[in-house]
Amino acid sequence: MPGEFDLIRKYFSGHDGSSRVELGIGDDCALLKLRRDESLAITTDTLNEGIHFFKDTDPYLLGYRSLLVNLSDLAAMGADPMAFTLSLSLPEATDSFLKPFAKGLFELADEEGCALIGGNTSKGPLSITISAYGVSCADTLRRSGAKSGDGIYVTGSLGLCALYVEAGYGRLKVDKSLLSSLCYKSMHQPCRCAFAKELCDLEYSRCAIDISDGIVGDLGHILECSNVGADLWLDKLPLADELHSLIKEEQKRLELAAFGGCDYELLFTLPSETEDDVMDLCEEHDVPVTKVGIITSSQELRLFNHGKIVRPAAKPFEHF
């Protein structure tokens, strides 16, 4: 088996250039430079086999997604991706894993101008931890920025990852090719960084979070940090097409879309009178955005379906 240094050279070198990277891979630390008035946004996330993805998931998708979940956190602050480190534990260092893994990883990294500046590989059960670094300007999008009267908006569509998990565990019967398509679509999500960066540049935009725990759970974090309440309109949630085609009961569809985790879409709030500007931005970036509720001063989260209050039917997703 090749040594650690050979592996790094073979699969992970040559992607560490960027104007802010003073020193990339090859010393004890990497060095990053910031310009005046910039802050560094830092996030880290882990994907473990059997917990965050099924055994034998396509390594290409794992490479892509392990970076995406981190860039999604940068997007939620309106930060511009700059660099990342990779800690990869795997039972055996094979070409059949590392080649597609690196392909998926660098497809996204190169597209977003995000340089691999360091990391480590070691033997162990398959586990991928990435820490990602973004440049953040003075006014970041924060969870604490929502104000009563703001509209609540979400990018893309919801529930696809929860649907894939149902199918993966056999709770929803689908054929092999459909399962494979659900896997691909739910793991190869679009990156919202460029859109979020422009959103951040709008002077009245101050609040966002990415949807990793389900929209109800993540909206809850915004409410707690902003000390406000919200009305969330379940019937307005942008459900993934596959929810409509594969799930008959409306109740189940809503549960998956509202409480299912790992959509990695952007949830943000804006003063309602600025909606037109935002819709222009969405068109420009070809990012679908849906208004799904309103921030209130009531201190509670109320879920509505076709104008009627409903009770939550499931708890937000947690990793423990």
Place this chain on the structure above:
Amino acid sequence: MPGEFDLIRKYFSGHDGSSRVELGIGDDCALLKLRRDESLAITTDTLNEGIHFFKDTDPYLLGYRSLLVNLSDLAAMGADPMAFTLSLSLPEATDSFLKPFAKGLFELADEEGCALIGGNTSKGPLSITISAYGVSCADTLRRSGAKSGDGIYVTGSLGLCALYVEAGYGRLKVDKSLLSSLCYKSMHQPCRCAFAKELCDLEYSRCAIDISDGIVGDLGHILECSNVGADLWLDKLPLADELHSLIKEEQKRLELAAFGGCDYELLFTLPSETEDDVMDLCEEHDVPVTKVGIITSSQELRLFNHGKIVRPAAKPFEHF
């Protein structure tokens, strides 16, 4: 079992304050500020159960060491520890693990002024990944900074971790209490950051690495990056006391000290005429430093024992 957010609050909150931390735990990303002319030094390292430590190792020692191995990389650049993120995978979130783990972690973090600014916990085989951030001034200690004629110096003593691994695998017979003492001493190493920072401030000091792969392997990295050779004097290596008391054969003692990994001491080079200044620094910081060789222009690494060239008897440690 408590949820992820409860765990974070219970064991890992309240250690995220520092003048350069603009935003700590609680949003999608943390935010760090740098002053003008500062760079950010970044490193990341993983400890996996059964690979980097034995099953049932005291969680207190794991907490301490998982940060130490990262701070050791910051030291090797002469960077001042500022902050870190923690990704913790564990089979079950128990008080009996998390309480001592957090104690060991924050003992070192607080001592070094290193704030915990983010991270994640998830279910999985025990695995700890930390990314650490340090402030680096214009002239960092780099692997590429060694020059022919420089003396080669090492802090502390060598071989204790390799000895503990021998004992842990039963290749060296020791009683339970001695095994426990070897475990503690080899995992609870001193942090060399403060010393390295002062070393970095000496204007003629430009080259260091930390010893994680064994002094022969790590010196090899310096030689490769600096495009020089070296004579390493094995008989001058500062062997840990326990090597003398527990290993009878000189050959075996030298192998453990020269090729054993994970000592996390600092290896650095300096123009020989500046030795007095460095020795003053060592005394001031109460850090033992030993001269163990000399950089040459020969492009090869020669190992000497009592003046005679010897051949390497083992290969440098690698994680794969």
